[in-house]
Amino acid sequence: MTDTLLTALRDLAEPAPATLADRVVDTWVRVPGPLGEVFAVTGARGVRLLRPAAHAGDLDAFLEGYRARHGRPVIPAARAPRGLLPALSGTGPGPDLDLGALTPFAREVLAVTARIPAGQTRPYGWVAREAGHPKAVRAVGTVLARNPVPLLVPCHRVVRGDGDVGQYLSGVPDKVALLEREGVELAHLAGLVGSDTTGVVCFPTCHHARRITTAHRQGFASLERARAAGYRPCRDCRP
DNA sequence: TTTACGGCTGACA
């Protein structure tokens, strides 16, 4: 009787859909990053967490932290998610990201940050303004301090308005190294730079600013000063 | 609901 029942039940069973595992467990990989290896966890909708291995402690601590944060099991992945390796080596667009666990404000801050081109920097106040909360400057810092996917969302490109690089998740030396790797001149982050031939003023790291020849380069402490001198803000970097 | 806390900023001495 029991055998008959079991056989009948077995015949009823269907193969699990190929995507079932994606919905039940997340997967982790350990891959090379710009400053050493990184751990990354990917869910069905994209990468959810990334940490430099040197900063995450050992793998067990990293995975335990992920489970505590997201309440989901994690297993090793067969391969890195598409786009992760090119993004970490700076040779291609990034993987899909799953930032659904974040608040709308945090998602907007990360979306703005993700649009800062490699080799360029923007102040925290600029990110706050672009995210639609111009006075929430410190809140931007708080969001970036908790960025679940550093390197993929390049929070190292957000610096202080006074020219200091500011703080970073895994320490200021990492931030400096990442910026230098992208060719950023750390001594020239403060203020704005204009061209007296075009009357346009940019952030110093904007690709337009870098093309201004020395003879026509004008420095400004603020946008107000530049405007008073007859300059208009660059449409690309929007100082 | 309240409170404390920051990867900051701008004013002022």
Add this chain to the structure above:
DNA sequence: GTGTCAGCCGTAA
């Protein structure tokens, strides 16, 4: 030029 301090605001506990 440099240091200090109050203000600002989204989060998490």
